[in-house]
Amino acid sequence: MITMSEQTAMPVRAVVAGHGQFAVGIISAVEQITGRGAAFVPVSNAGLCLDDIQGAIARALDETGAQVIFTDLPAGSCTMAVRRLVRERPGTVLVTGINLSLLLDFAMQDLPAEGDMQAAIHAAVQTAVERGRASLAVYGLEVRT
Amino acid sequence: MSIALFRIDDRLIHGQVVVGWGQPLELRFIVLVDDEVAGSEWEQELYRMGVPPEMTVHFVTVAEAAAQLPAYVQQAQPGIVLVGDIGTMQRLVLAAPGLVPTVNVGGVHHAPGRLGKLRYVFLTPAEEQGLRDIASHGVVVTAQDVPSARAVPLEEFLAASGAD
Numbered sequence: 360m361i362t363m364s365e366q367t368a369m370p371v372r373a374v375v376a377g378h379g380q381f382a383v384g385i386i387s388a389v390e391q392i393t394g395r396g397a398a399f400v401p402v403s404n405a406g407l408c409l410d411d412i413q414g415a416i417a418r419a420l421d422e423t424g425a426q427v428i429f430t431d432l433p434a435g436s437c438t439m440a441v442r443r444l445v446r447e448r449p450g451t452v453l454v455t456g457i458n459l460s461l462l463l464d465f466a467m468q469d470l471p472a473e474g475d476m477q478a479a480i481h482a483a484v485q486t487a488v489e490r491g492r493a494s495l496a497v498y499g500l501e502v503r504t
Numbered sequence: 505m506s507i508a509l510f511r512i513d514d515r516l517i518h519g520q521v522v523v524g525w526g527q528p529l530e531l532r533f534i535v536l537v538d539d540e541v542a543g544s545e546w547e548q549e550l551y552r553m554g555v556p557p558e559m560t561v562h563f564v565t566v567a568e569a570a571a572q573l574p575a576y577v578q579q580a581q582p583g584i585v586l587v588g589d590i591g592t593m594q595r596l597v598l599a600a601p602g603l604v605p606t607v608n609v610g611g612v613h614h615a616p617g618r619l620g621k622l623r624y625v626f627l628t629p630a631e632e633q634g635l636r637d638i639a640s641h642g643v644v645v646t647a648q649d650v651p652s653a654r655a656v657p658l659e660e661f662l663a664a665s666g667a668d
Contacts, residue, residue, distance in 0.1 A: 378519060406623065408514045408613035434554035436518035442550055 369397045371423035372465065372480070375457075376402040376416055376441065377431030388459055395466040400425070404436050413440035420444070420451070426477065427484055429462065430455040450477060452484055461491025506579040507535075511586050512593050513610040516541075517551045517561070520610065521586065524650045526559065533560040533583035535576055537569040537592060566592060570599035577603070590627075590634040597638050607638055609647040609661075621661045624649045632662055 375382040382401030390396025400419050404412045416428060416437070430438045430453065438455045445451045454461070465487035470479050508529045513521060516536060525531065534555065541547045542565045552561055564572065569585065576583060585604075587593045590612065597604045611624050618626035625647050627635070639645045639658055646655035656664075 406613060408611075408615065409516070409518075411613065411615075432519050432523075434517065434519055434522040434556075436515040439515070439518060439550060439554060442553075446546075 369395060371400055371425050372398040372470075372483075373400075373425050373427035373429055374402055374416055374419045374423070375399045375429045375462070376404070376412075376437035378435060378437070379403060379405055381431045385457075385459055385462060389462050389466050392463060393466055398466045399429075399462070402437070404440075407436075409436055409440055412436055413443055416440060417444060420448070426450055427452045427454070427465075427480060429457045429465075431457065452481065454484060454488060458491050458494060460494030461487045464490040506582050507573075507577055507585055508582040509584045509608050510593070510596075510604050510606060511584060511608045511610045512588075512590055512612060513586060514588050514612055516586060516588050517554045520650055521584065522555055522559070525584065526556075528651050529582055529584075531559060531584050532581035533562060533576075533579065535562045535564060535569060535572075535583060535585045537564055537566055537585060537587045537596060539565045539592075542568070566595045566599055569596055570603075573600045573603045590631045590638075594634050594638055597641050597643060601641070604641075604643055606644045606646070607635075608655075609635070609645065610649055619665070621664050622647055622656065625661060627662075635662070 375386055380403065382403060386396045386399045386401050389399065400423055402415050402419055407415065420426070428441045428451070430441060432438060433455045438453070441453045445453050465483055468483045468486065470476070470483060508531065509525060511521070516538070517534065536551060541551065542563045548563045555561055587596065593607055609625055612626055612631070613624065614620070614626045617628045618631070620626050635645055635658060645658040647661045648655040
């Protein structure tokens with residue numbers, strides 16, 4: 360089932376999962392910048408054991424039809440839970456260590472209305488990951504030896 | 505002693521352990537005590553991927569942990585002993601008498617039959633008794649999810665209800 364936002368009629372493209380209010384916060388930033396926050400569904404690990412985190416993310420995937428999960432921290436419990444899900448659900452994609460640039464790029468890419476949707480999503484993930492990596496920058500750092 | 509923490513955490517290796525405790529304590533190894541994980545290459549690979557390169561993970565059963573604890577204690581750099589549930593820590597305390605001085609309850613999350621004690625500690629009556637049994641061996645049991653939080657004494661959090 361594809362869940363559509365009432366405001367934008369935009370299908371959910373991915374689940375965002377992380378610590379505390381990370382997912383809600385970064386999705387709100389996407390919404391503020393692009394109006395496409397509805398492309399994502401948030402999941403928090405707060406107060407949940409590993410099995411319950413896995414269950415919450417699995418439900419979010421089932422309810423939205425999304426096959427992509429973005430998580431905040433490679434060592435985090437959401438990432439651990441999703442790695443189990445990826446093993447159980449071929450075609451599911453996990454991206455961890457995300458940032459706002461990556462999510463913005465993923466939300467803004469145009470996807471075809473028909474055809475090989477999985478291939479299109481995977482290509483969009485790859486492009487967004489490259490954008491996210493490239494967005495890291497440091498200014499004014501002085502390294503003293 | 506180079507075991508900086510004996511921790512009960514049902515998420516096992518995750519952000520609080522690797523970053524929250526790992527960085528300030530400069531942990532260099534994790535002894536993950538879990539009979540099931542010790543027998544699963546895939547689970548081990550999953551958890552190994554979650555730690556930074558400077559940190560080693562030893563996957564052991566309770567019996568192996570008890571046998572090797574004297575050697576872990578002699579390590580030059582600090583490490584953590586990590587179990588996923590109270591019963592496993594009980595078994596370790598019994599199998600390694602006098603070698604577990606303190607137990608940190610870091611995360612026992614909500615499940616059917618458990619009552620809330622702290623935001624991150626939910627216990628069944630049997631688990632409450634399990635913690636008391638651990639303490640009866642002279643082990644100091646406290647609850648503390650992250651280093652910046654207060655270590656809550658056993659009797660205090662057993663008497664608590666709901667969020668702290």
